Amino acid sequence: MARLELRNITRRFGDFVAVDDVSLTIESGEFFTLLGPSGCGKTTILRMIAGFEFPDAGQILLDGIDLVGTPAEKRPVHTVFQSYALFPHLTVGENISFPLRMARHAAADIRQRLKEALEQVRLGGKAGKYPHELSGGEQQRVALARALINRPRLLLLDESLAALDAKLREEMQVELINLQREVGITFVFVTHAQVEALALSHRIAVMNQGKVEQVDEPARLYGFPRNRFVADFIGQITMIPAQVEESAHGHRRLVVDGLGEIVTPLPQGVVIGDKGVFAIRPEQVRIGVQAELAELKNHFTGEVHSLLYQGDVSVYRVRLPNGTMIEALLPNSAPGRAELFKVGAEIKVGWRHDAGVFLHE
Amino acid sequence: MRRGPWLWAAALAAYAFLYLPLTIVVIYSFNDSRLNAEWVGFTWHWYHELFHDEDMLIAAGNSLLIALIASLSATLLGTMAGLAMHRYDLKLLNFMVLAPVAMPEILLGVSLLLFFIQVLNLTLGMLSIVLAHITFSIGFVAVIVRAQLTSIDESLFEAARDLGATPWETFRYVTFPLILPAVIAGGLMAFTLSIDDFVVTFFTAGVGVQTLPLRIYSMIKIAVTPEVNAVSTLMMLLTLGMIVLASRIAPDVLKGKV
Ligand SMILES: Nc1ncnc2c1ncn2[C@@H]1O[C@H](COP(=O)(O)OP(=O)(O)OP(=O)(O)O)[C@@H](O)[C@H]1O
Ligand SMILES: [Mg+2]
Numbered sequence: 313m314a315r316l317e318l319r320n321i322t323r324r325f326g327d328f329v330a331v332d333d334v335s336l337t338i339e340s341g342e343f344f345t346l347l348g349p350s351g352c353g354k355t356t357i358l359r360m361i362a363g364f365e366f367p368d369a370g371q372i373l374l375d376g377i378d379l380v381g382t383p384a385e386k387r388p389v390h391t392v393f394q395s396y397a398l399f400p401h402l403t404v405g406e407n408i409s410f411p412l413r414m415a416r417h418a419a420a421d422i423r424q425r426l427k428e429a430l431e432q433v434r435l436g437g438k439a440g441k442y443p444h445e446l447s448g449g450e451q452q453r454v455a456l457a458r459a460l461i462n463r464p465r466l467l468l469l470d471e472s473l474a475a476l477d478a479k480l481r482e483e484m485q486v487e488l489i490n491l492q493r494e495v496g497i498t499f500v501f502v503t504h505a506q507v508e509a510l511a512l513s514h515r516i517a518v519m520n521q522g523k524v525e526q527v528d529e530p531a532r533l534y535g536f537p538r539n540r541f542v543a544d545f546i547g548q549i550t551m552i553p554a555q556v557e558e559s560a561h562g563h564r565r566l567v568v569d570g571l572g573e574i575v576t577p578l579p580q581g582v583v584i585g586d587k588g589v590f591a592i593r594p595e596q597v598r599i600g601v602q603a604e605l606a607e608l609k610n611h612f613t614g615e616v617h618s619l620l621y622q623g624d625v626s627v628y629r630v631r632l633p634n635g636t637m638i639e640a641l642l643p644n645s646a647p648g649r650a651e652l653f654k655v656g657a658e659i660k661v662g663w664r665h666d667a668g669v670f671l672h673e
Numbered sequence: 674m675r676r677g678p679w680l681w682a683a684a685l686a687a688y689a690f691l692y693l694p695l696t697i698v699v700i701y702s703f704n705d706s707r708l709n710a711e712w713v714g715f716t717w718h719w720y721h722e723l724f725h726d727e728d729m730l731i732a733a734g735n736s737l738l739i740a741l742i743a744s745l746s747a748t749l750l751g752t753m754a755g756l757a758m759h760r761y762d763l764k765l766l767n768f769m770v771l772a773p774v775a776m777p778e779i780l781l782g783v784s785l786l787l788f789f790i791q792v793l794n795l796t797l798g799m800l801s802i803v804l805a806h807i808t809f810s811i812g813f814v815a816v817i818v819r820a821q822l823t824s825i826d827e828s829l830f831e832a833a834r835d836l837g838a839t840p841w842e843t844f845r846y847v848t849f850p851l852i853l854p855a856v857i858a859g860g861l862m863a864f865t866l867s868i869d870d871f872v873v874t875f876f877t878a879g880v881g882v883q884t885l886p887l888r889i890y891s892m893i894k895i896a897v898t899p900e901v902n903a904v905s906t907l908m909m910l911l912t913l914g915m916i917v918l919a920s921r922i923a924p925d926v927l928k929g930k931v
Contacts, residue, residue: 411837
């Protein structure tokens with residue numbers, strides 16, 4: 313059991329508000345991610361949880377007990393640092409068992425737990441090596457094992473995969489998910505890489521300029537971003553200015569200048585007269601010839617403007633009659649063919665009635 | 674323009690100017706003649722003489738004792754100063770620690786003399802010399818220790834705390850092992866500074882106590898005897914050895930990172 317609750321946390325550096333009235337609840341056993349652009353306050357939040365930084369206002373509750381007065385070494389919270397922070401003068405074994413030594417465990421117990429920890433992260437033969445003799449991925453695993461060995465109630469990971477190359481990072485992502493499931497410890501992960509956040513997390517908090525914009529499960533965050541910042545930060549999305557008007561039957565309907573009505577679910581609270589954008593993901597947009605798109609509620613005629621070949625998929629940019637560009641993503645299922653539609657060709661564009669979201673200004 | 678040969682020539686001349694006198698001292702310490710005039714033949718005689726010169730031995734003993742106590746104390750205090758300078762960005766502290774390093778030795782000597790006599794009312798002797806040597810060595814140790822600290826990733830200290838080490842345990846198990854090379858190098862530096870110091874020692878020694886440099890000085894007032902050459906050669910060897918050792922123990926710190 314380790315439920316972490318941040319209550320109205322604020323941290324200022326001089327006049328600058330790095331963390332602005334943030335409230336979050338992280339459930340026991342959850343893999344929770346703080347996601348946001350550089351400088352939005354992610355590290356500052358993590359450092360406050362670890363005890364290296366102190367909130368100017370607010371509470372940090374772990375299972376209902378405020379941590380703020382507890383020094384870092386007394387908190388049941390361990391961190392995996394971005395630079396790993398392995399002690400260069402200690403061997404892998406000494407590094408991993410460091411927390412047990414500090415907690416005054418018996419030598420026999422330390423030996424036993426070290427053996428288990430080394431096996432868990434597949435570093436069996438490396439106990440006597442020094443950190444600089446290891447590869448980046450191995451160092452990463454030492455840092456993980458060291459942070460987990462004394463069974464903290466909370467594990468903090470600050471951009472812990474950022475220093476690895478793309479291939480290794482993917483491997484470590486899988487390992488991290490498995491490890492978290494195995495140990496059942498609450499993970500708080502910090503990253504500015506949205507793909508990583510979506511792949512790893514149970515829930516994600518998207519942050520911007522010290523504030524939390526949205527907290528949700530990955531699929532909901534991706535599918536139903538609450539505002540333009542979240543929509544734009546996570547994945548690709550096309551945004552078209554639109555406004556809510558009154559239909560002939562007195563209902564709300566979404567209208568785009570030069571296109572006409574767009575059929576899409578309008579959230580509650582949106583009223584006639586509201587202005588905003590209609591946002592739609594490239595993979596929700598279909599392109600093709602007339603017949604195959606006819607059953608879609610939304611369809612328009614466009615012109616292929618450009619094409620971005622990405623191997624597995626191709627991204628088409630299509631100009632709509634009113635001049636706006638919309639992106640459509642097509643899987644390249646026919647081998648060896650990148651261009652299904654020629655640039656400059658006239659084409660049909662359409663999407664389902666439940667695709668896309670209206671984002672209020 | 675080809676500057677190569679000229680640069681080489683200039684460098685050679687400069688180094689010759691530096692090392693030729695030292696070489697001559699070493700050579701004449703083995704010369705079988707009372708005069709530093711011409712080479713007569715090889716002998717250990719002057720070294721033999723040296724080790725039977727009662728006054729010289731006492732002076733050497735004093736110098737070693739002073740250097741040992743002064744360098745150990747300066748290492749302790751200088752390390753603490755270096756840690757404090759790293760931790761707190763205090764301009765005044767930096768200034769206070771580093772001023773004695775840059776201050777002209779004669780000024781330091783005179784002011785310490787006045788301080789010991791007029792303020793502390795101290796009889797000049799071993800104690801005053803040791804205190805003076807500690808004063809000018811602390812800065813050197815502090816600078817070396819701070820340079821080493823600056824090169825260490827700050828997150829190591831936080832990681833230690835994070836993993837359950839108290840501030841003292843963090844120092845004991847992480848900070849100290851990581852700065853140990855610099856501490857030792859600083860100590861060796863302090864030792865060499867102390868053992869061959871003349872100016873400050875001259876002012877703070879009083880009448881009773883002689884150190885090696887003072888003894889050498891009083892001997893060459895009469896003549897530069899081969900015995901002086903011999904003792905100079907030994908001191909050179911000791912100092913050189915210490916510097917080589919220091920640069921082996923903490924190569925980064927002494928290679929200009931300071
Ligand atoms: N000790 C400090 N003093 C002054 N400003 C600070 C301090 N620590 C952080 N900041 C500022 O607070 C803001 C948030 O910093 P933080 O490190 O939390 O960002 P981040 O979201 O982790 O960014 P990144 O993705 O680049 O690591 C930044 O603008 C930073 O400059
Ligand atoms: Mg950060």
